[in-house]
Amino acid sequence: MKDILEYTDYRQYIADYYADRKAKTAFSWQEFAKTAGFSSPVYLKYVSEGRFNLSESAADRLARSINLTDYECEFFVEMVKFDHAKNDADKRAAFSKM
Secondary structure: OOOOHHHOOHHHEEEEEHHHHHOOOOHHHHHHHHHHHOOOHHHHHHHHOOOOOHHHHHHHHHHHHOOHHHHHHOOOOOOOOHHHHHHHHHHHHHHHHH
16 A cells, blocks of 8 residues: 555545455454444445545544554645645645645
8 A cells, every 4th residue: 555645635545545454354344434433334435435525533533543643644634624625725725734
């Protein structure tokens, strides 16, 4: 799996993380969601598909549950902000923090 700093799309990172873990162990979307503290067993699958969005607090919780370091957690949260930005100024601000 690529390093998180090579990503700009948090949805792709979630999908790649899942695929990497699934290839190595009997990992499921249900286990992934439960570990991250989500009640819906398919929530993260839907996030990775673009059906749902992550809030900043959920992004931080997810990043910590997959054992990202402090700067990687911040990067992941900024990826979420970048994706959810409504205008160019917000996108530029989030991208520059990434």
